[in-house]
Amino acid sequence: MVEPAVQFAEVSASRGGRLVLRHVSLSVPQGQTVALVGRSGSGKTTLLRLVNRLLDPDSGNVLVDGRSTRDWDPIALRRRTGYVIQDTGLFPHVTVADNIATVPRLLAWPADRVATRVDELLTLVGLEPAVFRERWPDELSGGQRQRAGLARALAADPPLLLMDEPFGALDPITKGELHAEFLRVQRTLHRSVILVTHDMAEACALADQIAVLHEGELIACDTPANVKASGDPRVRALMGRSG
Amino acid sequence: MTELLAFIVSHRVEMATRLGEHVVLVAASTAIAAAIGIPLGIVAAQRPSLSRPIVGLANLAQTIPSLALFGFLIPLPFIGGIGTRTALVALTVYAVLPILRGTITGLQNVPPAVVECAVAMGLTPRQVLRQVEWPLALPSIVSGLRVAVVIGVGTATIASAIGAGGLGDYIFRGLAMVDATVILAGALPAALLALAADAALAAAGHLADPRRRARRHVVVLAIVVLAAAVTMWSGRVTGGPAHLVVGSKNFTEQVVLGELVAQVVERQAGLTVERRLNLGGTAIAHEALLSGGIDIYVEYTGTALTAIFDEPAAADSEQVFAVVRDRYAALGLTLLPRLGFNNTFAILVRGDDARRLGMKAISDVAGQPAWKAGFGYEFLERPDGFKGLSAAYGLQFAQAPRVMDLNLIYRALAAGEIDVTAGDATSGLIEALGLTVLDDDRHYFPVYDAAPVARAPVLLQYPAVAAALRGLAGRISAADMRRLNFAVDGEKRDPAVVVRGFLDKIGGF
Numbered sequence: 001m002v003e004p005a006v007q008f009a010e011v012s013a014s015r016g017g018r019l020v021l022r023h024v025s026l027s028v029p030q031g032q033t034v035a036l037v038g039r040s041g042s043g044k045t046t047l048l049r050l051v052n053r054l055l056d057p058d059s060g061n062v063l064v065d066g067r068s069t070r071d072w073d074p075i076a077l078r079r080r081t082g083y084v085i086q087d088t089g090l091f092p093h094v095t096v097a098d099n100i101a102t103v104p105r106l107l108a109w110p111a112d113r114v115a116t117r118v119d120e121l122l123t124l125v126g127l128e129p130a131v132f133r134e135r136w137p138d139e140l141s142g143g144q145r146q147r148a149g150l151a152r153a154l155a156a157d158p159p160l161l162l163m164d165e166p167f168g169a170l171d172p173i174t175k176g177e178l179h180a181e182f183l184r185v186q187r188t189l190h191r192s193v194i195l196v197t198h199d200m201a202e203a204c205a206l207a208d209q210i211a212v213l214h215e216g217e218l219i220a221c222d223t224p225a226n227v228k229a230s231g232d233p234r235v236r237a238l239m240g241r242s243g
Numbered sequence: 244m245t246e247l248l249a250f251i252v253s254h255r256v257e258m259a260t261r262l263g264e265h266v267v268l269v270a271a272s273t274a275i276a277a278a279i280g281i282p283l284g285i286v287a288a289q290r291p292s293l294s295r296p297i298v299g300l301a302n303l304a305q306t307i308p309s310l311a312l313f314g315f316l317i318p319l320p321f322i323g324g325i326g327t328r329t330a331l332v333a334l335t336v337y338a339v340l341p342i343l344r345g346t347i348t349g350l351q352n353v354p355p356a357v358v359e360c361a362v363a364m365g366l367t368p369r370q371v372l373r374q375v376e377w378p379l380a381l382p383s384i385v386s387g388l389r390v391a392v393v394i395g396v397g398t399a400t401i402a403s404a405i406g407a408g409g410l411g412d413y414i415f416r417g418l419a420m421v422d423a424t425v426i427l428a429g430a431l432p433a434a435l436l437a438l439a440a441d442a443a444l445a446a447a448g449h450l451a452d453p454r455r456r457a458r459r460h461v462v463v464l465a466i467v468v469l470a471a472a473v474t475m476w477s478g479r480v481t482g483g484p485a486h487l488v489v490g491s492k493n494f495t496e497q498v499v500l501g502e503l504v505a506q507v508v509e510r511q512a513g514l515t516v517e518r519r520l521n522l523g524g525t526a527i528a529h530e531a532l533l534s535g536g537i538d539i540y541v542e543y544t545g546t547a548l549t550a551i552f553d554e555p556a557a558a559d560s561e562q563v564f565a566v567v568r569d570r571y572a573a574l575g576l577t578l579l580p581r582l583g584f585n586n587t588f589a590i591l592v593r594g595d596d597a598r599r600l601g602m603k604a605i606s607d608v609a610g611q612p613a614w615k616a617g618f619g620y621e622f623l624e625r626p627d628g629f630k631g632l633s634a635a636y637g638l639q640f641a642q643a644p645r646v647m648d649l650n651l652i653y654r655a656l657a658a659g660e661i662d663v664t665a666g667d668a669t670s671g672l673i674e675a676l677g678l679t680v681l682d683d684d685r686h687y688f689p690v691y692d693a694a695p696v697a698r699a700p701v702l703l704q705y706p707a708v709a710a711a712l713r714g715l716a717g718r719i720s721a722a723d724m725r726r727l728n729f730a731v732d733g734e735k736r737d738p739a740v741v742v743r744g745f746l747d748k749i750g751g752f
Contacts, residue, residue: 052363078365089360093378102374103364152364162363 003066005030005160005192006051011060013046020046022216023060030159033186033193035203037238038213044196047213048162051194052081064160079103082153082161082191086168088145090137096122096148097133103156121151124188126181143174147181154189161193167202179205200238204228212238246424246735247431254428254737262432264327264408269395269440272331276338276391281384283339284346285372294347301340309333309401310523317405317530326519326536330399330407337398338391345387349380385448389441396437400429404523406490406531410436412521415493422732443469485517487701487708490537492528493521495738496586496669499727500541502742503719504695504712508539510752511711525550532576538701539712543586543691544578547571556627556689560585563690577702579695579709580716584724587688588622589668589680590632591656597679604684605636608663616644617652617661627689629665635687653678668721671729680721693719711752718749 006028013021020043028034036044049055050062053074062069064077090099097118104114119129125147132144140148146166153161167175183206186193197203203210204224212220212227214234220227227235251258287294307315316329353376361375403411413429447466489508491501498520505516519537522528529551531537547567548554557563560581568578590605600607608614622628623646632638647655652664657676666673668680695712702709723745730741746752 054359054363075365075367078363081363081365083360083363085356085360087354087356089354089356091357091361091375092354093375102366106365106370 002030004028004063005032005065006194007061007063007066008047008050009061009063011047011050011057011062013043013050013055013057015046015055019058020216021057024213024216024218025060026211026218026221028192028194029208030192031190032208033195033206034209034211035195035197035207036211036213037197037200037203039198039238041215042213043216044213045164048164048194048196051160051162052078052083079107079156080158080160082155082158084146084149084153084161084163084166086165088137088149090145090149090152092137095133096127096135096137096140099137099148100152100155102152107156117155118151121154122148124154124185125151127151141174142170143178146170146178150182150185154185154191159192161191163193164196165198166195168197168199175202182206198238200227247427250424250428250735253735253740257737257739258413258428258432261408261410261412261429262436265396265399265410265433265436268327268330268334268399268402268407268409269392269436272334272399273338273342273388273391273395275331275335276342277388279335280339280342280387280391281346284343284384285350287343288347288350298340298344298347301343304336305340307336309337309398310404312336313401313405317527317534326405326531327407329405330402330409334395334398334402338395341390341394342384342387345384345390346380349383349387350376352383353379382448382452385444389444389448392440392444393437396433396440400433403521404493405527406519406522406536408519408521415521415523416495416498424735486514486705487538488517488519488536490518490522490528490531490540491520492525492540493523495671495731496724496728497541499724499731499738499742500582500693502738503715503746504539504541506739506742506746507711507715507752508708510746511714512705512707514705514708532696532698533574535698539695539697539708541582541693542578542696543693544581545587545689545691547578547696549689558686558689560690560692564692564694571696572699575699577697577699577709579697579712581692581694582715582719583717584669584693584719584721586667586669586691586693586721586724587683588628588665589670589673590663590683591653591666591673591678591680592663593656593659594677594679596662597681602679602681604682605632605687606684608681609637609639611662612639612641614640614662615642615660616640616663617647617655618644618665619649619652620646621649622665632665632687635685669724669728671725671727671732674722674725675729675733693724714751718751723749 004027008024008026011021011024012019024047036047038044046055050057050069051064053069053072056070064072069077100118100121101114104117118133122129122132127144127147137145137148149166167178170178179202195203195206207224209221210224210227211218212235219232220230220235228239230236283297287297312333313329316332357375357379358371361371366374399409400411400414402409403415410429410433413425417423417425417429487508489501489505491497501518501520505518508514508516519531522531525546528540532540544563544567545556548563549556552567552570554566564578564581571578590608592602596602602608618629623644629644645661652666653670653672653676655661656664656678673680697708697712727741727745730736731738
């Protein structure tokens with residue numbers, strides 16, 4: 001049997017002295033997209049951050065490729081884990097190309113390989129390299145920033161991608177475009193992806209599996225179709241909210 | 244304005260030196276402050292529990308008045324004393340806060356999402372700092388540096404009081420002379436320097452903007468050129484270690500006497516002399532001599548007796564000299580022979596009155612009860628001023644003496660508003676306004692004979708210096724001193740040039 005990309009085993013974690021995750025167990029199979037859905041404060045972002053050791057659990061284990069994150073060198077772990085967040089965190093003081101080239105350069109790729117890779121990624125996320133390479137982050141629209149952020153996360157070809165509300169701040173039309181873009185990219189690359197969102201419709205559109213968190217506990221984990229059919233009022237409330 | 248231009252032109256060499264000292268003081272103190280403030284700011288920004296006490300401490304240091312801070316530093320070993328080193332310490336203390344604050348603010352204002360992404364991408368803490376936080380905080384750090392430099396240029400003018408030189412020399416000299424031109428000669432270049440330094444740093448910060456990276460090498464080049472220029476300038480100004488250091492207090496006569504001693508030593512003993520003219524006062528000059536910050540300066544016997552050794556004033560020239568010489572000797576200092584003039588109070592009348600009435604001495608004034616007298620406030624109040632004077636000479640005036648500003652009494656006398664006053668025996672205005680000094684025939688006023696005082700070990704090391712200074716004994720009359728003062732105060736000539744002309748004229752040097 002193939003090792004899961006990420007496995008949470010009885011994980012509990014607290015932030016600022018408050019317990020925000022209680023005994024969560026969840027498995028993310030290789031090459032699949034798992035959406036973490038829940039209201040604000042449900043613990044979904046905390047769960048995501050345990051994966052690349054931005055946080056460590058109080059108890060339980062987070063296994064990445066079968067190895068506990070406590071045994072990973074955090075720097076090495078992070079360099080093979082793409083990370084995309086809502087306000088993208090693009091470095092405002094360097095160009096789009098330099099943003100995308102950050103991790104390849106940390107890994108000491110030769111300059112020509114970095115340049116080729118940057119153009120390849122810009123094309124992949126639908127940004128014309130000749131136009132966007134030398135742009136500054138504040139010259140991009142919200143949608144273009146998210147595309148650049150995704151390209152940066154994919155730069156060193158990480159097997160695992162963590163995305164925290166990556167499409168949260170976009171207008172509905174741009175969001176729809178990027179959903180289509182994400183599915184197209186994922187059909188080509190087949191990365192293991194953990195996607196945090198409060199939007200059940202987005203989760204249904206993008207994920208192979210949906211994990212629903214409520215006040216720090218995992219209350220459902222199933223395919224989109226089965227989650228949609230759930231009778232749990234807490235799950236139904238999330239469906240209603242996203243319309 | 245024309246006066247100011249004329250002053251600047253006639254003092255251009257000295258001015259270039261002062262400006263150079265000023266630039267070096269500010270540049271060096273800002274550089275040291277940056278070397279302290281930036282790393283401290285980085286540490287503090289990461290630990291908010293540390294940043295509060297650090298910023299608080301820096302704030303506190305900032306509130307110490309600058310003259311007081313210089314005062315505190317003088318008696319301290321290693322960092323204290325007189326001159327450039329102490330000034331650098333004080334200026335650095337003031338420059339640290341804005342740089343520290345700029346660094347902390349800059350780092351704390353880096354968007355958290357950007358830092359989070361940098362960490363999540365696998366940058367090490369050091370890489371996060373160097374590649375992300377530092378470039379984003381740089382504009383704020385540059386503005387901190389700009390504030391520090393502007394404060395530094397201003398505060399460095401006060402460094403003159405402890406002998407660090409700089410443009411403050413003119414400001415203090417001008418204040419002592421009540422001459423706006425001289426004050427402006429220091430204040431105006433200082434203000435321009437502050438503006439220029441601020442603009443240069445702003446331009447450097449602007450060019451360092453990553454979006455203009457192509458011009459980055461220009462900035463680097465400019466900084467290198469600037470640093471080289473400053474280094475060369477400072478090298479030229481100091482020109483290697485001098486054999487000995489001559490000091491003076493911060494009024495015209497003292498500057499002239501300091502220059503005179505320096506030139507005599509240079510001419511007669513063939514030694515190189517560093518000048519620390521314009522020290523803030525008797526206490527600072529004396530402290531400087533004791534600590535070895537300076538080797539020689541000219542003091543007045545009466546001042547030494549009362550202000551340094553805390554004895555009552557006395558009028559017997561020989562006796563005062565002997566007492567002061569002994570007291571200095573106990574401190575390892577040598578009082579050299581008197582220069583020949585007594586800078587005491589002088590009772591002044593108009594020259595034509597003196598000639599018409601055949602007046603020579605103060606006792607002759609007793610025969611003029613109808614005269615109007617006018618004195619400075621202090622002279623009227625002091626027991627050894629007018630009260631003692633009128634008792635000693637039996638002076639009676641029909642009208643009570645008028646109280647006048649000390650700076651106006653000479654002109655009031657010349658204009659006939661008053662007929663007799665008490666001035667400064669070596670004021671340059673006495674000859675210039677045609678006034679006559681009446682002889683103190685009853686020896687009422689304390690003596691303030693000018694005499695060089697030197698560190699004894701220096702005289703032992705360089706016997707030629709002692710010989711040269713003994714050669715000055717009795718060579719400068721009160722009339723000479725008045726002419727020298729007037730040449731500098733009234734004619735606005737460079738003290739060095741005036742002294743050179745005087746030494747050539749009296750000969751023997």
